[in-house]
Structures are given as structure tokens and as C-alpha cells.
Amino acid sequence: MSSTLEIHDLVVAPPGLAPVLRGVDLRVEAGQRAALVGPSGAGKTTLLRAVAGLESPAAGAIILGGVSQTELPAHRRRVAMVFQEPRLLPNLSVADNVALPLRAGGVGRARRREIARERLGEVGLGGFAERRVAGLSGGEQQRVALARALCADPELLLLDEPLAALDPNRREALRRMIVETQRERGLTTLVVTHDRSEAAELGESVALMLEGRIVQHGDPREMFERPASGAAARFFGISNLLRLPDAAAGDLWAIRPERVVLGDGPFRGLVVEAVYRGTYVRLILDWAGQRVEAFAAPGEAPGVGDEARFELPGEHLWRLPKGSSPRVGSVERR
Amino acid sequence: MSERRRGKLIAVAAGLLFAAPLAVLVLQAFADSWRAPAILPQVLGWRGFEVAFGSGDAGEALANSILVALAVTAISLAVGWPAARVLGRRRLPRNGLVFLLIAVPLLMPPYLAGFGLTEWFIRLGIDSTLLGLILAHVTFALPYAILILLSGFGRELESLEEMASTAGASPGRRLRWVTVPTMRPTLAAAGLLSFLVSFSQYGSSLAVGAGRPTLPIVMLPFVQTDSQVAAALALVFLAPCVIALFVSARLQRSPL
Numbered sequence: 223m224s225s226t227l228e229i230h231d232l233v234v235a236p237p238g239l240a241p242v243l244r245g246v247d248l249r250v251e252a253g254q255r256a257a258l259v260g261p262s263g264a265g266k267t268t269l270l271r272a273v274a275g276l277e278s279p280a281a282g283a284i285i286l287g288g289v290s291q292t293e294l295p296a297h298r299r300r301v302a303m304v305f306q307e308p309r310l311l312p313n314l315s316v317a318d319n320v321a322l323p324l325r326a327g328g329v330g331r332a333r334r335r336e337i338a339r340e341r342l343g344e345v346g347l348g349g350f351a352e353r354r355v356a357g358l359s360g361g362e363q364q365r366v367a368l369a370r371a372l373c374a375d376p377e378l379l380l381l382d383e384p385l386a387a388l389d390p391n392r393r394e395a396l397r398r399m400i401v402e403t404q405r406e407r408g409l410t411t412l413v414v415t416h417d418r419s420e421a422a423e424l425g426e427s428v429a430l431m432l433e434g435r436i437v438q439h440g441d442p443r444e445m446f447e448r449p450a451s452g453a454a455a456r457f458f459g460i461s462n463l464l465r466l467p468d469a470a471a472g473d474l475w476a477i478r479p480e481r482v483v484l485g486d487g488p489f490r491g492l493v494v495e496a497v498y499r500g501t502y503v504r505l506i507l508d509w510a511g512q513r514v515e516a517f518a519a520p521g522e523a524p525g526v527g528d529e530a531r532f533e534l535p536g537e538h539l540w541r542l543p544k545g546s547s548p549r550v551g552s553v554e555r556r
Numbered sequence: 557m558s559e560r561r562r563g564k565l566i567a568v569a570a571g572l573l574f575a576a577p578l579a580v581l582v583l584q585a586f587a588d589s590w591r592a593p594a595i596l597p598q599v600l601g602w603r604g605f606e607v608a609f610g611s612g613d614a615g616e617a618l619a620n621s622i623l624v625a626l627a628v629t630a631i632s633l634a635v636g637w638p639a640a641r642v643l644g645r646r647r648l649p650r651n652g653l654v655f656l657l658i659a660v661p662l663l664m665p666p667y668l669a670g671f672g673l674t675e676w677f678i679r680l681g682i683d684s685t686l687l688g689l690i691l692a693h694v695t696f697a698l699p700y701a702i703l704i705l706l707s708g709f710g711r712e713l714e715s716l717e718e719m720a721s722t723a724g725a726s727p728g729r730r731l732r733w734v735t736v737p738t739m740r741p742t743l744a745a746a747g748l749l750s751f752l753v754s755f756s757q758y759g760s761s762l763a764v765g766a767g768r769p770t771l772p773i774v775m776l777p778f779v780q781t782d783s784q785v786a787a788a789l790a791l792v793f794l795a796p797c798v799i800a801l802f803v804s805a806r807l808q809r810s811p812l
Contacts, residue, residue, distance in 0.1 A: 274722050275721070275722070276718050276721065276722070295721070296718075296721035296722055297720075297721050297722075297723075297724050297725055297726050297727075297730075299722075301722065302722065302723070303719075303722040305715070305718075305719065307715070309715055309716055309718075309719040311716065311733075311734065311737075313737050322720070322723045322725070322733075323723040323724045325733075326720075326723055326724035326725040326726070326729060327724055370723065374723060374724060
């Protein structure tokens with residue numbers, strides 16, 4: 223069974239320190255997979271730990287399936303968590319590690335070994351039940367941790383940068399496994415990552431966290447194309463925040479660098495920087511004092527000092543909400 | 557020289573260092589007559605043990621020493637555990653100062669610390685009692701116990717405990733399934749050292765334990781008057797230490 227997660231105005235402040243969470247609001251519908259993304263230090267892990275019951279909030283509410291979790295101790299919450307490190311007990315076998323939540327739930331030994339084996343099979347570690355954890359690779363250990371979380375049969379699955387410690391190949395495989403497992407079980411899932419592309423892949427929706435608040439939550443495409451603020455735009459790689467000649471003064475328009483069309487068009491800019499990046503050339507244009515970033519194919523890129531014509535297709539231009547971006551100036555002047 | 561051979565050589569050297577005085581001790585304990593320049597004793601016998609346990613209070617001293625050392629070990633672990641836990645989290649204001657205060661007894665000669673304690677014990681009515689001895693020894697064993705236990709309470713243990721909580725384990729089960737198994741080697745080492753600190757305590761026992769003999773107190777006078785009895789007592793002294801070492805080693809094996 224999975225349940226809707228609601229977080230209302232959550233504040234976490236370590237004693238004597240500035241608050242890490244400054245009023246978080248977030249809603250993840252039952253059976254949905256949400257990715258929580260943001261720069262390091264934004265409070266993502268703290269939010270996950272608070273939902274798991276490992277941090278006590280100073281204010282606010284955490285509600286799962288309509289039941290307040292805020293006052294419940296961690297072991298009473300119907301929440302399973304996969305940490306950045308596998309956190310396996312080295313004195314137990316793989317199967318006993320996986321079965322830990324069942325043991326805590328009072329399931330008999332034979333039955334819990336049976337379930338543990340099933341879960342291990344689901345994460346592709348069928349023959350590993352009797353092994354010691356010490357001999358496993360990092361990716362295998364993290365899969366054991368995932369199997370353990372599934373064994374808890376939770377209403378909510380929390381994943382804290384589960385791929386961070388893995389090399390790129392293993393990361394890809396585990397990412398696919400997380401998505402598939404979640405989909406099959408329809409398990410409400412909140413996964414933390416600092417990587418925006420990973421967030422787009424892992425989350426059916428993406429929530430951006432900046433400085434202890436969720437500043438935007440929507441589907442991945444919206445986050446990449448329709449940022450709610452200059453800071454959000456910058457996090458999702460939109461370096462172009464521009465004032466357009468025929469638009470209202472004070473309006474700021476965002477456009478992704480890969481959407482800027484070079485070669486023809488109504489605007490002219492001076493190439494001030496051209497960096498070869500293997501599959502493309504990254505260009506910085508000076509457009510009447512504004513900085514425009516664009517990508518060109520290696521054979522067709524103009525050089526530094528050349529004049530380049532470009533177009534800003536209207537369907538890819540997005541007007542930032544008013545007053546949302548005090549930092550845009552710094553982007554321009556960079 | 558290969559790594560292996562060097563290791564063997566070091567082991568042999570260490571063994572010799574330990575065995576040489578021990579061999580003399582064993583010979584001496586059973587040497588009813590041993591005059592230089594003979595390499596080996598002329599007459600072997602049990603006189604040393606007969607005198608020690610016959611006229612001396614070695615029997616009572618042995619019982620006292622073991623009883624006190626076991627109690628000291630239990631108290632040091634029971635008090636040292638929460639103390640190390642709190643100190644290990646480094647969340648106390650003036651963490652360093654608290655630790656320094658705990659270690660202060662180690663900076664004082666044991667006899668003087670015991671002397672000071674006696675004044676208090678007289679007023680509390682527990683001077684010359686086993687309880688007084690135990691409390692005096694705890695003063696010296698506890699800092700060691702805390703110091704060793706501190707090494708086990710760290711980020712790694714905390715992260716495993718957090719995992720157990722999110723896996724649904726209640727605080728009691730978390731303690732049994734995660735904390736104690738993880739801490740077992742550290743507990744064994746802290747327990748062993750507490751036992752040995754108490755068992756070999758001389759100065760503070762002398763000051764506090766008038767009328768309550770312990771092994772070191774009984775043994776020392778014989779060192780000057782009758783070396784055979786002293787050697788016999790030293791062997792008796794050694795036995796519980798070896799047993800403690802063995803138990804501790806067993807508990808440390810197959811650690812996490």
C-alpha cells in the first residue's frame with residue numbers, strides 16, 4: 223500500500239544554528255515518484271531525515287496517508303530509507319541484512335528468509351542470500367540496501383543520493399532498477415539527488431530546493447524550460463536571462479542555450495568566447511551588453527571576434543515571474 | 557628479509573621478553589632451595605605456596621582482588637558507556653574540560669588520591685570496606701574505560717543505529733542487534749583494562765583498604781623478605797589476568 227506524503231511548513235533548526243529547513247511545503251501523491259534536487263547544503267538530506275524521523279522538526283507537519291508522523295519515533299513510521307552509503311551490518315549475512323525490517327516486525331525466521339530471497343531476486347542478487355556483505359561490490363551493497371527497504375513493505379520510500387557512491391556504469395543500472403521497482407509496486411517515492419539530469423530521469427516530478435525551501439515543484443520538462451526564478455533557471459542550466467528589445471521593460475526572459483538558433487535571425491552578437499567541448503562548441507555572444515550563451519556544431523561554429531546572427535524562437539522563450547530574480551544582473555555581468 | 561620472517565622474529569623476541577622473567581618466576585616459586593651459581597634450583601617444592609596460603613592471607617586477598625576487580629569492571633563499563641556516548645557526540649558545552657576532569661585521577665599518585673578518598677570514606681562510614689576499595693579503584697579504571705569506549709562511539713555506529721531505526725527496530729532491539737555487536741570488541745578491551753587496573757592497584761588499596769587485603773598488598777612485603785613466597789604469589793596474581801585476557805580476546809574475535 224502506498225500513501226500520499228504531505229509536508230506543511232516544516233522547520234528544522236539544529237540548536238544554536240541557523241535553520242536548515244525554513245518552511246518546506248511539499249506534496250507527493252500516492253504512487254508517485256518525486257525527485258528532490260538542489261545544490262549541496264540546500265537541506266535535501268535534512269528533509270529526508272526529518273520525514274524518516276531522524277531529525278526532529280521545530281515546527282510544521284509531516285503527514286503520510288492522512289496520518290501525522292511528526293510526533294512518531296523513526297521505528298514506528300511506515301517509511302523505509304536507503305542512505306547514500308549502504309549501511310549494512312557486517313556481522314550478518316546478506317539475507318539477514320535484507321530481512322532486518324521483517325525481524326523488527328516479528329516475522330518468523332523461515333518466512334523472513336523466504337521473503338528476503340524474493341526481494342534479493344527482485345534486485346538481481348538471487349544467489350547472494352548466504353554471502354557475507356564484506357565481499358560485495360559497492361553497487362551490490364547498495365542493491366542489498368534497496369532490497370532491505372523493500373522488505374519493510376513501506377508506504378513511502380526515501381532514497382538519499384542512492385547512486386552517489388557508484389561508478390557511472392553501475393549508476394545507470396541501479397537507476398533503472400529503482401525506477402522499475404517503484405513503477406511495479408506503485409510505491410510513493412522521494413529521491414534526493416544533486417544532479418539535475420538524474421532528477422529528470424528519476425522523478426516523475428522534480429522539486430527544487432534552495433536554501434531550505436522548495437522553490438518549485440513540477441514535471442521535469444517544466445523545471446528545465448519554465449523556471450520560477452532566476453536562481454531556479456541557473457540551477458537547471460539556463461544561463462540566458464535576457465531583456466528583449468520589443469518586450470515590456472523590466473521583463474526577464476529565459477531561454478536554454480541549446481534553444482538559441484545560430485546562423486540566421488534578427489539579432490547580431492559578437493563572439494567573445496568559443497570553447498570546444500568535443501561534440502559541440504560553447505559560444506558566448508555579446509548582444510548589446512547582454513551575455514548570450516549558445517551551442518554550435520564543431521564544423522559550423524564562428525570564431526572569437528566574429529559577428530554571429532541568431533534567433534530566439536518564441537516557443538522556447540519563457541518570461542520569468544515578476545520580481546523573481548534579483549540575481550539576474552550577476553548572470554549578465556559574469 | 558621477508559615480511560613474514562620479520563613478523564616471526566618480532567613474535568619470538570616479544571615471546572622471549574615475556575617468557576624470560578616468567579621462567580625465573582616459575583622456577584623461583586617452586587625452588588625450595590636455589591643457591592647461586594647453580595643455574596637450576598637444587599630442591600623443588602611447594603613451600604612458597606604453603607607459606608603464602610598457610611600463614612599469610614593470600615586466600616582472602618585473592619578472593620578480595622577478584623571480587624573487587626569484577627565489580628570495578630562492571631561499574632566502569634556501566635558508567636563509562638553513557639559517559640563515552642555523550643562525550644563522543646561532542647555536543648556537550650566544554651567537552652574537553654569534562655574529559656580533563658574525568659582524567660584528573662590519572663595525574664595524581666594513586667596513594668595520594670587514595671589518601672584523599674579515605675578522608676571522605678571515613679566520614680561516609682565506608683572506609684576499610686570492600687565498597688571503599690571498589691570506589692577507589694573505579695576512580696582509576698573509569699578514565700581508561702571511557703577513553704577506550706570513546707573510540708567505538710562514532711559516526712559509523714550512529715549511522716548503523718539510524719538505519720536500524722528506519723528499518724523499524726525499537727530502541728531496545730537496536731541496542732541488541734546493532735549497538736552491542738558493533739561495540740563488542742571495544743567493550744572487551746575496556747573491560748579487560750578496567751579489570752587489570754583494579755587487580756594491580758597498589759597505592760590506592762594501601763591508602764583505602766586497611767584490613768581488607770588485596771593480592772598486591774599481601775605480595776609486596778614478601779618481595780624483600782622471602783622471594784619464593786613472592787614468586788608464588790606472583791604466579792597466583794598472574795592467573796586471573798591471563799583468564800581475563802583470554803576472555804577479552806575471545807570476545808574480540810570475529811568482530812564486525
